[in-house]
Amino acid sequence: MKLRKIRQEWLSNVKADILAGAVVGLALIPEAIAFSIIAGVDPKVGLYASFIIAVMTAFLGGRPGSISAATGAMALLMIDLVKDHGLQYLFAATLLTGIWQLVFGFLKLGRQMKYVPRSVTIGYINALAVLIFLAQLPQLTNVPATVYVLTGLSLAIIYILPRFTKVIPSPLVALAVMTLAAIALRLEVPTVGDMGELPGSLPLFALPQVPLTLETLRIILPYSLTLAIVGLLASFLTASLVDELTDTPSDKNREAKGQGIANITTAFFGGMAGCGMIGQSVINVQSGGRGRLSTLASGLFLLFAILVLQDWVKQMPMAALVAVMIMVAIGTFRWSSFTNIRRIPRSETLVMLTTMFVTIFTRNFALGVVTGIVMSTVFFSRKIADLVLVKSVLSTDGTHRTYQVFGQIFFLSKEDFIKSFDFSEFVDRITIDLTQAHLWDQGAVEMLDRVVIKFRRNGADVELVGLNQASATLYDKLAVYKTPEITQSSEVPN
């Protein structure tokens, strides 16, 4: 069984996997370089990270066919760390990030992803796209006009070429054409080589050079925790997206552990922390990649290409790279969340926008997501509280009124619940039928108590019927003014 699964995950789609891996691997080069530049480190840090993370998650990840590497979401969180403390602290933080993720994997945190609502997910993805785009702006300010021309031409190639042929990757063609043009025309534009060192060899093992002190821990701990959470969130999102696209399940806890081990490994080989990549995974599935082999192939192609082509990569104009990243930003953004804005419930759009803008302004994905989840919870409970209905019937002789309560009664139900009873009416007996209702918390019991007290003060005998078992237990425990007539649903006379 296990062997069959392994074979299925690795070998069910060999040819298409390798082909897709090649497309993705080559597309990873500009991204890895761009994300290194966002983080403020040499391109080789991102390239090594992408190679190692892709290869490790191919074997250990929980979602075959998804692509993990150095990412923008993670790079954005590292900027201050690198600026204030330097590269070695980044490696140490990456190591700790991996350890956190491994722990989260063992704690089965993957299951808790269900608490992230869809509108928060979309807000997160939109924020990611916007931040990737914003991160390109420094490359487009205070530069010669030629840069704009090159960026524009690259974008034109990227988007127009696929209309003619889908056999060759258009971003790659754009990069190649722009590089050749820049060399041939001796254009004075910033190139990748200006941004820092490229890998000259296979990654080498090295321990992060940081003092092993509490002070170091104090510096890297907050960064690593945010990195771990954001990395897992992005990886889970990527996994869900690939689940949806390929109509196959994934193992989220295995994914968390896989990400953890990948990040631990990358820390020892001079790479930065990474996570699942939404855009690249879409490209992978689009190109036919489904199995683990596609992820492995992408990592191997990436390293092979960078080692063979590095003289060319050095002379690649940044403008072309920026164009590729703009494509990734546009492809990642969920435009439909805005074009369909009229059809989506307003509260959900509000959650999406809040998540998005909180993330964009704080540059902290964890904060944005938490805000979104809190908002969704509040909105949801308010909606549930609205679904309470109270019907009342007066007996023919006018002495006995029966209230029938439907819905979920909890702390939020307060105002509306009490308002639906008419305390000014003079009747001898009041029956409150709770067969179709459920009392959830202290707030609910307290409210019911108040209703009972109020009716009693007005001189009516109050009877509660139809409490279901859970509600009755709660009521018995908490109610102050228990009425002796309380009966349970099983004993309700019609």
Place this chain on the structure above:
Amino acid sequence: MKSILICTDGSSFAETSYRYGADVANRLQAPETTLDVLCVTDIRTQQVISTGNFSGSIGIDASENLLNRLVDLEHEKAKLNQRRTRLILRTAVQNLKAEGIDTIHPIHKTGFLVDCLEEFEQNYDLIILGKRGENADFASGHLGGNVERIIRSGRKPCLVTPQEYQPLERVLLAYDGSPTGQKMLQFMGKSPLFKGMDIHVVKVAKSKDSTTVNARLQTAEKALQESGFNPVICRLEGEPEKAIASYITAQNISLLLMGAYGHSRIRNLVIGSTTAQMLRSSNIPVLLFR
């Protein structure tokens, strides 16, 4: 033996298996014998669908567009598969009806045949499947990939049918004295399947030591005689596969009964057990027991 399951994929092997299935069912003659036909659409054919897009470029709402495109492609493909399967099952039912079988249930599943069979087989007393399937035209010396795995993992008697049909007249029991061998003898005694067939029993002796072999053959003979057969008993020497194969040709045998596994567990792990080799080389149906 009350219920029979025929596994089909619409190949020429499968069509022969219908005739054998009908043959067996008719011989059993019990009115309550049911014949089910299972066609499993291999899930792999459905899942990996190429959009043929290697542009590596993603546009507006990339993932949603890709999802829609994949859903459309897979929908089309699944529709075709379903239509094809329905056709296969209809042909199977027609073939079987023509042979005089009335109670036939066609079953359609998606997944892997081996996995599906695991849950199905407990309801059946006999599984019938063609020696090879859809991709039979290449590598004709081999067994179908599914067959190999089914005969290894299955627990029920399994009739593996060849490409050509020939009426069941002479049956050969490859007897080795093992518990499985005893089970086969019991089965032959009880089942009406073998009424009117010539029964041959062979035991292949590897060594010259013949006393145990003879004793075993005698028990077999006795058991069969008690059940009212008049078996031909023969002791062969040499490589089991070759000896049995040449006996089959010489005596014009039309059905071979044998245990699905030999004695050696470890040998079974390696492809190339006697069973697999017999299945590969013979062109008559083989009824495998466990």
